[in-house]
Amino acid sequence: MSVTYPRGFRAAGVAAGLKPSGRPDLALLIGDEGTTAAGAFTTNAVAAAPVRLSQERLRDGGGRAVVVNSGQANAATGARGERDAIVTTEATARLLGLDPREVLQCSTGVIGEPLHVEQMLLGLSDAIDALAPDGGDAFASAILTTDTVPKCSRADAGPYRVGGAAKGVGMISPHLATMLAFVTTDAPVTSEELRSIMQTELVPRFNDLSVDGCTSTNDTVMVFASGAAGGEPVAHPSAAREELAAAIAAVGDDLVSQLIHDAEGGTHVVIVQVDGAADEAAARRLATAVADSPLVKTAAFGGDPNPGRIVQAVGSAGVELDPASLDVWVGETELVRGGTIAPSYFSGGDLRSAARAAMAAPEFTIRVRVGDGPGRSQTFGCDLSYEYVRINGEYTT
Amino acid sequence: MSVTYPRGFRAAGVAAGLKPSGRPDLALLIGDEGTTAAGAFTTNAVAAAPVRLSQERLRDGGGRAVVVNSGQANAATGARGERDAIVTTEATARLLGLDPREVLQCSTGVIGEPLHVEQMLLGLSDAIDALAPDGGDAFASAILTTDTVPKCSRADAGPYRVGGAAKGVGMISPHLATMLAFVTTDAPVTSEELRSIMQTELVPRFNDLSVDGCTSTNDTVMVFASGAAGGEPVAHPSAAREELAAAIAAVGDDLVSQLIHDAEGGTHVVIVQVDGAADEAAARRLATAVADSPLVKTAAFGGDPNPGRIVQAVGSAGVELDPASLDVWVGETELVRGGTIAPSYFSGGDLRSAARAAMAAPEFTIRVRVGDGPGRSQTFGCDLSYEYVRINGEYTT
Numbered sequence: 001m002s003v004t005y006p007r008g009f010r011a012a013g014v015a016a017g018l019k020p021s022g023r024p025d026l027a028l029l030i031g032d033e034g035t036t037a038a039g040a041f042t043t044n045a046v047a048a049a050p051v052r053l054s055q056e057r058l059r060d061g062g063g064r065a066v067v068v069n070s071g072q073a074n075a076a077t078g079a080r081g082e083r084d085a086i087v088t089t090e091a092t093a094r095l096l097g098l099d100p101r102e103v104l105q106c107s108t109g110v111i112g113e114p115l116h117v118e119q120m121l122l123g124l125s126d127a128i129d130a131l132a133p134d135g136g137d138a139f140a141s142a143i144l145t146t147d148t149v150p151k152c153s154r155a156d157a158g159p160y161r162v163g164g165a166a167k168g169v170g171m172i173s174p175h176l177a178t179m180l181a182f183v184t185t186d187a188p189v190t191s192e193e194l195r196s197i198m199q200t201e202l203v204p205r206f207n208d209l210s211v212d213g214c215t216s217t218n219d220t221v222m223v224f225a226s227g228a229a230g231g232e233p234v235a236h237p238s239a240a241r242e243e244l245a246a247a248i249a250a251v252g253d254d255l256v257s258q259l260i261h262d263a264e265g266g267t268h269v270v271i272v273q274v275d276g277a278a279d280e281a282a283a284r285r286l287a288t289a290v291a292d293s294p295l296v297k298t299a300a301f302g303g304d305p306n307p308g309r310i311v312q313a314v315g316s317a318g319v320e321l322d323p324a325s326l327d328v329w330v331g332e333t334e335l336v337r338g339g340t341i342a343p344s345y346f347s348g349g350d351l352r353s354a355a356r357a358a359m360a361a362p363e364f365t366i367r368v369r370v371g372d373g374p375g376r377s378q379t380f381g382c383d384l385s386y387e388y389v390r391i392n393g394e395y396t397t
Numbered sequence: 398m399s400v401t402y403p404r405g406f407r408a409a410g411v412a413a414g415l416k417p418s419g420r421p422d423l424a425l426l427i428g429d430e431g432t433t434a435a436g437a438f439t440t441n442a443v444a445a446a447p448v449r450l451s452q453e454r455l456r457d458g459g460g461r462a463v464v465v466n467s468g469q470a471n472a473a474t475g476a477r478g479e480r481d482a483i484v485t486t487e488a489t490a491r492l493l494g495l496d497p498r499e500v501l502q503c504s505t506g507v508i509g510e511p512l513h514v515e516q517m518l519l520g521l522s523d524a525i526d527a528l529a530p531d532g533g534d535a536f537a538s539a540i541l542t543t544d545t546v547p548k549c550s551r552a553d554a555g556p557y558r559v560g561g562a563a564k565g566v567g568m569i570s571p572h573l574a575t576m577l578a579f580v581t582t583d584a585p586v587t588s589e590e591l592r593s594i595m596q597t598e599l600v601p602r603f604n605d606l607s608v609d610g611c612t613s614t615n616d617t618v619m620v621f622a623s624g625a626a627g628g629e630p631v632a633h634p635s636a637a638r639e640e641l642a643a644a645i646a647a648v649g650d651d652l653v654s655q656l657i658h659d660a661e662g663g664t665h666v667v668i669v670q671v672d673g674a675a676d677e678a679a680a681r682r683l684a685t686a687v688a689d690s691p692l693v694k695t696a697a698f699g700g701d702p703n704p705g706r707i708v709q710a711v712g713s714a715g716v717e718l719d720p721a722s723l724d725v726w727v728g729e730t731e732l733v734r735g736g737t738i739a740p741s742y743f744s745g746g747d748l749r750s751a752a753r754a755a756m757a758a759p760e761f762t763i764r765v766r767v768g769d770g771p772g773r774s775q776t777f778g779c780d781l782s783y784e785y786v787r788i789n790g791e792y793t794t
Contacts, residue, residue: 046712046720046736076708076720078737111705112738294691294781295789302790308508311473315443323443323473339443340475341509384691386783392692393699 002152004136005163006186008032008228011135013142016123018071018109018116024142026123028131029182030065030096031226036191037063037104038198040206040221048075049085050105051220061191062101066222067092067124068143068180070167074107074115084115091121095128106180106220108145108167140165143180146391151258157247158240160187160229164251168259181206181221183251187244188227189234196236198223201245205252223248260380261363265388269363270300270381277375282319284377289317290366291381300383305355307335307345314368321370329367331358399549401533402560403583405429405625408532410539413520415468415513416506421539423517425524426579427462427493428623434460435592436501437600437618445472446482447502448617458588459498463619464489464521465540465577467564471504471512481512488518492525503577503617505542505564537562540577543788545659550651554644555637557584557626561648565656578603578618580648584641585624586631593633595620598642602649620645657777658760662785666760667697667778674772679716681774686714687763688778697780702752704732704742711765718767726764728755 004011009031016026031037039058041051057063067089074081085105093100107115130138140150144167153164166181183202202221227233234241260269272291277283290296293313299306310328314321328336333354335345345351358364401408406428413423428434436455438448454460464486471478482502490497504512527535537547541564550561563578580599599618624630631638657666669688674680687693690710696703707725711718725733730751732742742748755761 044709044712045714045716045718046708046723073705076705076733076736076738077740078721078735080737080740110743111709112733113705113743114740294785298786298789301786304790308470308473308510311443312441312508315441317442319442321442324475326443336473336509338475339473340477341473343474343477343511346507346510384786386786388691389695389698389781389783389786392695393701 001134001154001163002136002140002165003029003163003182003184004133004139005154006161006184006226006228008035008186008226009184009224010131010133011139012127012130012132013135013138013140014123014126014130016069016126017119018069018123024138025070026120026127027068027139027142028065028092028127029139029184029224030131031184031224032228033064035064035224035226036189036194038191038195038223039063039104040198040203042220046076048073048107049077049081050074050107053085053089054104054106054220057101057104060101062099063104063224064102065092065096065098066104066106066182068106069109069115069120070143070145071109072107072113072115073109073111076112077114080114084117087117088115088120091124095124104222108143108180136163136165143167146264148262151255151262153251153254153258155247155250157187157243159231160185160244160247162244162247162251164255166255166259181255183221183223183248185225185244185248186227186229187225187234188229188231189225189244193234193236193241194223194225197245197248201249202252205249205256256380260382263382264391265385266382267385268300268359268383270297270383271363271365272379272381273365273367273376274370274378275376276325276369276371276373277319277377278373279375280377281375283375284379285319286314286317286368286370287377287379289313290368291379294384297381297384300359301385303356303359305330305335305352305359307341310366310368311336311341314370325371327369330355331364333358398531398551398560399533399537399562400426400560400579400581401530401536402551403558403581403623403625405432405583405623406581406621407528407530408536409524409527409529410532410535410537411520411523411527413466413523414516415466421535422467423520423524424465424536424539425462425489425528426536426621427528428581428621429625430461432461432621432623433586433588433591434501435588435595435620436460437595439617443473445470445504446474446478447471447504450482450486451501451503451617454498454501457498459496460501460621461499462489462493462495463501463503463579465503466512466517467540467542468506469504469510469512470506470508473509474511477511481514484514485512485517488521492521501619503619505540505577533560533562540564543661548652548655548659550648550655552644552647554584554640556628557582557641557644559641559644559648561652563652563656578652580618580620580645582622582641582645583624583626584622584631585626585628586622586641590631590633590638591620591622594642594645598646599649602646602653653777657779660779661788662782663779664782665697665756665780667694667780668760668762669776669778670762670764670773671767671775672773673722673766673768673770674716674774675770676772677774678772680772681776682716683711683714683765683767684774684776686710687765688776691781694778694781697756698782700753700756702727702732702749702756704738707763707765708733708738711767722768724766727752728761730755
């Protein structure tokens with residue numbers, strides 16, 4: 001049910017012909033009157049037209065519905081792209097009987113290709129006809145591009161329900177928001193409070209994700225609260241708020257996990273945990289440096305622990321550190337202590353076999369300790385496979 | 398003749414059994430008495446033991462000879478690694494009748510594996526026996542690891558000669574120095590002057606190189622001047638200095654070109670040129686962001702211009718820019734103007750064919766203009782192929 005698990009939402013997903021494959025490519029989500037919304041967006045300097053439009057409308061207090069298309073990203077499309085975003089959201093608003101400011105937009109697909117506006121306008125009527133309180137799964141399918149499976153999630157928070165859907169398997173790197181993710185709740189939440197929950201519970205989770213270190217032009221996380229569960233607005237602080245935040249966080253965790261497990265060409269999920277850094281920012285830089293290193297990623301693909309590459313990646317992160325305080329574990333096996341790789345690792349002993357066994361699992365952890373500081377961070381990465389090269393060497397050709 | 402093209406040097410390369418393959422793995426270079434030296438080293442926080450030793454000895458004014466081994470990088474080897482570097486350079490000094498401070502060291506190979514000291518000590522006698530004024534090619538072969546060909550260069554500067562050798566095909570990214578590179582000249586140059594020429598003529602060139610965005614623990618550039626050509630020390634400023642600097646720069650360019658053409662798994666050299674940035678640092682960040690993007694690199698492998706990925710990489714570089722001032726060329730074909738990808742690109746016209754034709758060449762250029770600023774930079778990168786994944790998925794296993 002994804003985004004329509006909470007009450008007070010209707011959704012749809014249809015095939016409008018924006019994708020050459022003919023698969024569903026136009027999705028619509030609308031909340032009941034009074035729905036509040038918050039969004040977090042890519043930090044890419046060449047943000048797509050729909051990103052800028054949605055940012056503006058959210059700033060103006062709008063955001064009851066969102067229209068999402070896959071096929072074209074409507075990024076690097078200049079003035080035409082701006083116009084296309086306005087035309088399609090205004091048409092959506094007109095058909096739904098809303099003020100245009102109420103309609104947000106996300107686009108995902110090929111960068112630079114102009115939005116197929118005509119097909120989108122034709123498809124909009126179908127999408128509106130298909131709007132249904134159980135349309136969440138159709139919505140989740142229509143937002144996909146190279147994803148192999150839809151990503152849906154749900155959680156409960158006492159009287160409130162939380163739902164979510166996401167897409168994205170490549171061009172994903174942690175800088176503010178990543179890919180497209182939509183979270184809904186039927187709790188009554190003011191937009192200020194919703195923004196606050198999004199910033200603390202969702203944004204950090206999606207920032208912990210990196211498929212390939214590439215920050216997209218279209219990344220967006222949106223949260224909607226319909227209030228359909230009834231009752232007073234969720235107060236801050238309150239037990240209800242805590243429970244709701246936890247449920248939203250759980251949906252975020254679940255979507256992040258589904259995204260990284262469907263990473264382009266990924267055969268292993270690599271969780272990089274860093275602790276002991278001076279602060280969280282330093283820990284995050286270190287974790288990202290390891291997770292994004294093509295040498296660590298190919299070693300993960302080959303099932304080879306190769307601790308030297310982990311040490312190299314840590315050292316190149318641009319973070320000041322004392323090499324003598326560096327410890328590294330692959331799974332439960334400590335391969336580096338005090339900056340020195342255990343010499344027995346190279347004589348083919350148990351150490352290497354244990355680390356290799358850990359890496360054979362579909363998901364494994366690289367843990368890095370760099371000292372006694374309070375900074376910790378975690379990044380969800382994946383390996384770099386032949387399949388990643390194939391997918392990205394052939395895309396759009 | 399590589400490093401022995403200039404007079405006043407002897408070099409050797411032998412197989413000491415440090416590499417399992419049995420290939421040459423121990424190299425030695427020594428200049429005549431009075432030889433001056435300068436070096437630039439990796440910025441990786443976990444610099445290898447030989448890097449720290451060489452830095453220290455150069456600071457103390459030493460550096461007439463360098464002993465290089467391939468097979469083990471002697472990085473992340475702790476106190477044992479420090480000791481191994483001292484023991485092997487002291488043995489080299491003793492056998493050569495030099496003060497230990499005169500002997501620099503470079504190591505390259507597997508990170509973390511302890512140096513095979515015994516084999517190295519045994520091999521040293523062979524290397525010293527083999528020292529010859531025409532030993533440069535043997536030297537250039539013995540420093541290789543996964544390189545497929547040796548990299549040698551030479552140039553003339555009036556009465557002076559300049560020679561060079563380098564190695565390195567992976568874990569290469571521009572942060573101060575990269576890989577191992579050795580440049581020699583028989584010009585009489587003080588060590589201060591040599592350092593100055595190195596900083597202005599060599600370091601920036603090697604910084605323009607990126608195979609995979611990974612800064613190694615062992616990167617080193619060293620320059621030696623034997624003075625064997627005779628005459629007064631090269632004065633600053635003087636026509637002789639300019640000519641010498643130009644010859645050293647030419648050798649640097651030649652080695653950089655040879656390195657990138659032998660990049661691990663590389664099937665195309667991608668030269669990324671950026672201009673119009675606020676300053677050189679911003680231009681360099683932008684050029685590196687494009688050259689290191691796995692999505693641009695796989696597109697280069699697939700022969701697909703994919704301007705959207707270039708735009709995405711530019712936007713994610715963390716450099717402030719006006720999207721409306723962004724122009725991008727692939728080869729001679731302008732694909733992006735004023736931040737907008739030419740719509741005709743997607744309708745399969747001449748634009749796309751022209752860009753694809755440019756990318757079919759073994760070497761092609763991506764040119765990015767981001768405004769009217771004075772900042773320009775150039776990065777030599779390569780594509781990301783199945784072969785890169787194979788090489789790095791299998792290494793050490």
